[in-house]
Amino acid sequence: MGQFRVQCISHPWIEMKKMQTAARFRSQLWSLKMPSLCHRSFAAISTYKAVIFDMYGVLIPSPVKLATVFEQQNSVPLGTLGKAIRTGGEVNAWKRFMRGEIGAEEFVEAFGRQCSEIIVESCREGLSKPDPRIYHLCLNRLGVSAHEAVFLDDLKLNVEAAAQLGMHAIKVGDIAVSVKELEGVLGIPLSGFVPGPGSAPVATKLPMDQLTQYLRKALHLSDKADSVAVQQLNPSQSNSLYHLTTGGRHLLLRKQQKTSRAMETEYRLLKSLSGSGIPVPEIIDLCEDPSVLGAPFLLMEVCLGRMFSDPSLPGLTPGDRRALYQAMQHTLCQIHCLDPRAVGLEDYGEPVDYMGLQVQWWTQQYRDSETPPIPAMERLIQWLPLHLPKHQRSTLIHGSFRLENLVFHPEKPEVVAVMDWGRSRLGDPLTDLTFSCMAHCLPQDNPLLTGISDRGLVQLGIPTVEEVMGQYCSSMGLEEGVPDWNFYMAFHLFCLAASRQGESKSTIAGQTGSGRLAEQVADLAWDFATKEGFRIFNAMPRSPHAGTSPLKGQVAE
The missing domain is CATH 3.40.50 (Rossmann fold)
Known part of the structure; x- marks a missing residue:
């Protein structure tokens, strides 16, 4: 390298x-x-x-x-x-x-x-x-x-x-x-360093003596092994992530924060998926001893490959872009085709009324962080529970499936690891599918998620939403397609606005910046809700006298 x-x-x-x-x-x-x-x-x-x-x-x-x-x-x-x-x-x-x-x-x-x-x-x-x-x-x-x-x-x-x-x-x-x-x-912090290669930012340095002792035992290293080099990645994430180098090995350490999901849950998932055919990082150990770092953490092997932060995939050919997006959808189908019982995950979360529970949970998150009321959010809170999809399947879902959470083979259009399983559970697989298409509905300069809606997908070689849906439905045998597409997009944007509103409550600057952004996202979510309303209306059976009465059952005077 x-x-x-x-x-x-x-x-x-x-x-x-x-x-x-x-x-x-x-x-x-x-x-x-x-x-x-x-x-x-x-x-x-x-x-x-x-x-x-x-x-x-x-x-x-x-x-x-x-x-x-x-x-x-x-x-x-x-x-x-x-x-x-x-x-x-x-x-x-x-x-x-x-x-x-x-x-x-x-x-x-x-x-x-x-x-x-x-x-x-x-x-x-x-x-x-x-x-x-x-x-x-x-x-x-x-x-x-x-x-x-x-x-x-x-x-x-x-x-x-x-x-x-x-x-x-x-x-x-x-x-x-x-x-x-x-x-x-x-993925390398370029500010806040103390001198020396591989140093972590001063405010987030780990207790090196305890960590070194743990690694020597967990990795079976001798007392004369190389010292441990540490570098923090993504300090803003809910789980603190660190790249470790010792004994000629590159490792990743994910430390649990107070508000994040229990490490043992994700540890169980990744261990269960090992050998299932679904590409996941190799887990070395779960440490729950608070004397090491003060909180539980996962130790993982580094996955070699490519990751992409920009969904337009700059620098690649149109053919390469299309192949990577197709590999992405193939991997998603692998996840959704897995039998949870075959890997001991039949009790991995409550699958009953998944979407209803999700709407309730995100509504409460918004209420807990509410600052000035957002009219579109209030309308969505009323609208979403009334328009839940009637037919929900239940499979293992990733919960945050998108391009930047995938590691691709260095040369081939092949996913070698799916990262960030913190929101995984048994639930509605169409939430994964529609979330993976969020970039298709947002512009490139969107500050929350970089989009490609204004990038000219045909010229770039990137599959359109219709093509993505077609590939997925064909692979999964869904003859009916995804009729509730607009609902799912409204739901995802509703969640995004609720999350952004939570950030706006923490600082005065956030109230003016993040608050406005939450309102803009909520307005976009309501646009999708409106489209779903038109779809439902257009799908309604028409009266024989539709020309004189626009609504079925309505008597014209």
Whole structure:
């Protein structure tokens, strides 16, 4: 898998006061000597090996503007810093710093001396973006393929050129937002670190002595085994997730939070599914001893493969996209075809009136976190119980089945692991199917779930909702299709709005941001409820005198 590496296109100079901060950022990226972890994964290794970016206005503020301000504020002739940074050719302080030959403090001191000289010497490749040759040059020097690289730039033209070559491209607008997006793609926190490779954020460090002792016993390691490297993933999730490296092994640790589902429930599920044909991560152990980490946790093997955070699957061919979506639906059918009794899960949750209980539970979540009333939510609370699907099957369901919770084979269109089983139970399988299509109904810029409704699915090669439904119904033998489609979509959006409303209650900022967002999602949910109402009305038998009376049984005067 190789080491995680970073390539900067061009070498711009930086304002003196910002230099040490930029140097720390650079050294943190270079110090990640572990394979890069993919987005929202707690048991997967990504195939990304490099991040390529132009430092001008991308991951640090534009140095041109900063240097100009510095020169103006300190009565330095304009252009002095730019000239000084090129002084001395390949042996100047800047070149030595960029090659890692000197540290930040040494550079600042040496560069300060160089600023008194006005010698111009330009070192250029003779290429500039979006010329494909400069991208290939970076890839060749890094020794990686385009599909193993993430590219960042603040110019759309440059980003599009990188994407066409197969790189995962990120258009940089707000720097902080872009860094968060990069964190999402790699699954590696890029802020809040203490020095040293593989360090966890200071606020979430684990008791290493207790953890090391536990791992040596659980993994049968000798007392002389390598130390344990820890890195936290997805700190905002309900269960704290950590990537561990020790004894040449990559492991994932999932620690239970106070409000999350009991670890023993998920442990039982994953153990039961092992060998069933359903791809799940391999569980090593469930530790319920509070003296180790203070709470129960699961220890799992890392699953090697690809994970995708963007449902449009940028960088892939239309054929590859279609194959991955088909593999996704094939796996969902595997889950729903499983006989729970065959794996000892016949009592895994209460399947009776699943949808009714779900509507009640989410209604209570909304009531518990209610701030200003949302009219659409009030209408949905009244509407949903009256329009529950009449025919509900009961199978094992995942509860959060979507593209980003799947690990795909590194090369084949094949799911090698289904992640995040925290909401699984026996219930209505159509909730999984319809939830997997949520992205089809939302735009790309939706802040809650990235959508593809405005992306041109035919050109991308991504199956439409109708095709997804057709594949599923054909595989599962559902001749009637999914007549309650609009109900399920209204239900999922209702749950999403209730969840967002809960977040809005915690802070004043949330009340203005998350609260508005909850209202927008609720309005969309009501749109689907309205569509379902029209469907039911249109399916009603018509009176022989339909032309004179719009409703059956109504007497025209």
